[in-house]
Amino acid sequence: MKTKTFFHRTIIFTITTTIFLGITGCKKDNPIIPPEDHIEAAGLFILTNKHNPPADTVAYYFKDSVKNGLTITTSINDAEQLFSLHFLDENGKTLTSPTDNDHTLNWEIGDTSFVKLQQVSGEQWRFHLFGKKEGNTTVKFFILHEGHNDFTMGNNTFPISVAQ
Amino acid sequence: MLFKYIFFIFLPFTIFSQEQIKGIIVDENDKPLENVTIKLVEKNFYTVTDTTGTFSFTKIPNGEYTLEVNRLGFQKATVNTKTENTTLLIHLYTVPIEGTGIIVTGTHYNSKLDELYEHSTLSGKKLQKDLGQTLAATLKNETGLAIRSMGPAPARPVLRGLSGDRVTISEDGNKTNDLSASSPDHAVTVEPFTVERIEVVRGPKVLLQTSTTIGGTVNIIRNEIPDILPARITGTVGGSGESANKGYLGSTTLTLPLTIVAPITLRGEVSRRVAENISTPIGVLKNSSMDNLNFSGGGSYIGSWGYAGISGRYFGTDYGIPGGFVGAHPKGVNISLFKQQLNSKFHYHFSDDDFNNLEIEANKTYYRHQEFENSGTVGAEFAVTTHSFSTTFNHNNFGIFNGGTIGVSLDMRDFVVGGFVFTPATVSTSFATFFYETLHWENFDIQFALRYNYDNVIPEKEKPNAKIGSIRERIFHTFSLSTSLLREITPTLFVGANVSKSSRVPTIEELFSEGPHLAAYSYETGNPNLQAEWGIGTEIFSYYKTPEFYGMLTVFYNTLPYYIISRNSGEINYATLLPIYKATGIPAILYGIENQLTWYISSRFTLSSSLSYTVGKITSTHSPLPAIPPLKELIDVKYSYENFSAGISTEIAASQNNIDTFEESTKGYAIAGGYVQYVFNGESILHNITLSIDNIFDTEYRNHLSRLKSIMPEAGRNFRMMYRMFF
Structure with a gap:
């Protein structure tokens, strides 16, 4: 009799619990947006069309270091010169630049009174540098992806020289 | 009718x-x-x-x-x-000193070994005195324990140099099912103020919950599903405040018998904790604030046959991870997380003398975690849904055994990620069967436990050509066992030993992670080919206990042929410029000594001390393991008179120069603290007021296990006030 009562109680509890946990559940809030593909770049270089063809490399950064002896040169209100940015993988090979709208170019100019960067309309990785006044400053680039940096140059910068 | x-x-x-x-x-x-x-x-x-x-x-x-x-x-x-x-x-006699009392939880047997293994039971006045803003801060003075931290909020206890999921944290025997074990920036989802007591369990009994015998279990007791039918309404109302972070807390718990209707007991609690940025002797640690909300409700039907009940719990916290050190975000990261938990329990007493009880438990937990960059955008997201089921059968005398437990458990975990996280979504299943027995033979107390685990980890998407290796389904079969023996030399002197085989299945992050972890400021790479961690633990201990003196000495030596750690590789991920931490299985040893002394000098004065020392080495290179706490000694002098008690304490830590290749050393320090406590009775009400001061001399010191030690020391002088009313 006691054994019967015990099993009855156990079964009742098991069924009740299953219903309780199954139906009540825990209220879930807004669903998680699954992670998307990220670009994993170890460096970048910048080409200019000034002496096109062939394009000149005016800046080169790879694995936390900037290649010395290169300077991005522009002049005041230079609308003809076009710069294009290309990324490198960890073996130094050129990566295909992202084409989706989730990855955007972000930059930081040391002194914005010397130069202004303007992307080519509809193109993520090409830009003009309009000099404002003669002198030198710096620039560094990031790839912004949904609010965070997929790529950063850290404390490294490229030198910019603005001529008349 | x-x-x-x-x-x-x-x-x-x-x-x-x-x-x-x-x-x-x-x-x-x-x-x-x-x-x-x-x-x-x-x-x-x-x-x-x-x-x-x-x-x-x-x-x-x-x-x-x-x-x-x-x-x-x-x-x-x-x-x-x-x-x-x-x-x-x-x-009952007024406590001359607390902390030597032994409380056994969930089981009906008691032995001298329980007294030794559960030496770190925090309850009563000692718990009220030591209450900190996190579980780890509350336990920091316990022998063998240290704190891993990354700011005040995500602190987690470390036991004998073992961290992560080698230290299981549970509430009323149920695992917390949060992500605090997987990363130093993740908080433990426990509000310590509303707990009844905290136990640090070691030895064979650990195998009732986890296969990692060389670690331990921190069990928080709340009795959220009530197991008693109190004679009247009982509860607590309390509050606390502290100066170092201008923090405050309000809390209430209530236990309500409904005997007039049916033999039902209801229990509820609510607490809110708010703390601002913490002050250190050299300035304020920016972005170290926290804001917690915690509430729960439960009830059970209690009969002479046992009880059956359900409970629900919510814990939510918003806190900051400071920035400013190498690789960190300059202004830090903010984390918002919450946990919802439903529990149910059935406890049946057998009237038979040999069979004691049967317990069936089922739980469901939903954990959600978001990490925000300073701009407010979500950098990383985690959602974990866990279903747990367990059945345990406890017996009294059975054959040669004096008492024991046999049981099975099943955990099913659904792990989903979002944002800038490179660990794949994963479904894991863990099935375990275990038994634990105690016996007393002549002058020997013996405990023995065995546990088998089946673990299955399935990534949502298999990636055979991932950079870290083939990300694929993994299956683990692990066995753990532990046995302890205690010999009564004299009625006051006991000597014993423990031998155990410990196992641990690698975490999802250790297996499959392959990317930056925003708030941890690290680029974490797993290894999908990792095997289960295992090791042999040995321990020799003795304790001496008289009404005037208590002494305990433990020497332990754990050898782990395959110990999984995430080490700073010295490499940089050049996309994010974060240091790369790689999960690897290495041969290691961990050994050390622990000592506790309590001398009841007179009815009013008590002197106690506690010493913890752990050495960790990588056997293959003879180099130190990372994140091993330094030698620490605590000395405490206490004066008690009737309902009043006061004490001063000193914490002394040696410098830690036994460090891994890319780890920073830490200088030694000595800090002082003090407290006064007054407990008095009102009309059916017990009041407890505790005033404490930590780091009296505003000493600049650093915790070796803090990821922030390179930028800021620990908290400066801190005044704490705690009041609690028991009715």
């Missing part, structure tokens, strides 16, 4: 009229004590005394029983008695 109504009205009184064991609890001045908890150990029944200090247990078979008698501010008493028609008179 009228008869039925009258029957239910008088049901509780009819039960209480059939007394089998009854008694009166009084203090040293023979004054009756109210609100004393009495546990009938063999049956796992509880009751509390009324205003006249009287208690009774009814409807129990004739025989010999053990009573455990507990009340805040008094030394615990254990009384052996028989069912007879006499009234017991039990004296």
Whole structure:
């Protein structure tokens, strides 16, 4: 009799619990947006069309270091010169630049009174540098992806020289 | 109908009229004590005394029983008695020092080994005195424990140099199911203020919950699903405040018997904690604030056969991870997380003398975690849904065994990620079967436990060509066992040993992670080919206990042929410029010594000390393991007189120069603290006021296990005030 009562109680509890946990559940809030593909770049270089063809490399950064002896040169209100940015993988090979709208170019100019960067309309990785006044400053680039940096140059910068 | 109504009205009184064991609890001045908890150990029944200090247990078979008698501010008493028609008179004495009392949870047996393994039980006045803003801060003075931290909020206990999921944290025996074990920036989802007691369990009993015997279990006891039918409404109201972070907390708990309707007990609690950025001797640690909300409700139907109940819990916290050090975000990261948990439990007492009880538990947890960059955008997201089921059967005398447990458990975990996280979504299943036995033979106390685990980890998407290796389904079969033996040399001196085989399945992050972790400021790479961690633990211990003196000495030596750690590889991820941490399995040893001494100098003065020392080495290179806490000594002098107590303490830590290749060393330090505590009785109410001061001399010191030690020291001088009312 006691054994019967015990099993009855156990079964009742098991069924009740299953219903309780199954139906009540825990209220879930807004669903998680699954992670998307990220670009994993170890460096970048910048080409200019000034002496096109062939394009000149005016800046080169790879694995936390900037290649010395290169300077991005522009002049005041230079609308003809076009710069294009290309990324490198960890073996130094050129990566295909992202084409989706989730990855955007972000930059930081040391002194914005010397130069202004303007992307080519509809193109993520090409830009003009309009000099404002003669002198030198710096620039560094990031790839912004949904609010965070997929790529950063850290404390490294490229030198910019603005001529008349 | 009228008869039925009258029957239910008088049901509780009819039960209480059939007394089998009854008694009166009084203090040293023979004054009756109210609100004393009495546990009938063999049956796992509880009751509390009324205003006249009287208690009774009814409807129990004739025989010999053990009573455990507990009340805040008094030394615990254990009384052996028989069912007879006499009234017991039990004296409780004011606690000269707390922390030596032993409380066994969830099981009905007790042995000298329990006294040793559960040496770190925080309850009563000591718990009230040590309450910190996190579980780890509350436990920081316990022998063998250190704190891993990354700011005040995500602190987690480290036991003998073992961290992560080698230290299981559970509430009422249920794992917390948060992500605090997987990363240093993730908080433990436990509010310490509302707990009844905290136990650090080691030895064979650990295998009832986890296969990592060389670690341990920190068990938080709340009795969220009530297991007693109190004689009246009981509860607590409390608050605390501290100066170093301008933090404050308000809390209330309530236990409500509905005996007038049915033998049902309800329990609820709510607490809110707010703390600003913490002050250190050299300035404010920016972005170290926290804001917690915690509430729960539960109830159970209690009969002479046992009880069945359900409970629900919510814990939410928003906190900051400071920035500013190498690789970190300049202004830090903010984390918002919450956990919802549903629990159910069925506890059935057998009337048979050999069989004690059967427990069936089922739980469901939903954990959600978001990490925000300073701009407010979500950098990383985690959602974990866990279903857990367990059945345990506890017996009394069975063959040569004096008591034991046999059980099975099943955990199913659904892990989803979002944002800038490179660990794949994963479904894991863990099935375990275990048993634990105790026996007493001549002058020996013996405990033995065995556990088998089946673990299956399935990534949502298999990636055979991932950079870290083939991300694929993994299956693990692991066995763990542990045995302890204690020899009574004299009635006051005991010597014993423990040998155990420990296992641990690698975490999802250790297996599959392959990307930056925003708030941890690291680029974490897993290894999908990792095997299960395993090792052999050995321990020799002795303790000496007289009314005037308590001494404990433990020496341990753990050898782990395959120990999984995430080490700073010295490499940089050039996309994010974060240091790369790689999960690897290496041969390692961990050994050390622990010592506890308590000398009751007089009825008013007590001197106690505690020493912890751990050495960790990578066997293959003879180089130190990372994140090993330094030698630490605590010395405490206490004065007690009636309801008043006061103490001063000193914490001394040696410098830590035994460091891994890319780890920073830490200087030694000495800090002082003090407290006064007053416990007094009002009309059916017990009041506890504690005033404390930490780091009296505003000393600049750094925690070796803090990821922030390169930018800021630990908190400066801190005044704490805590008040709690028990009714």
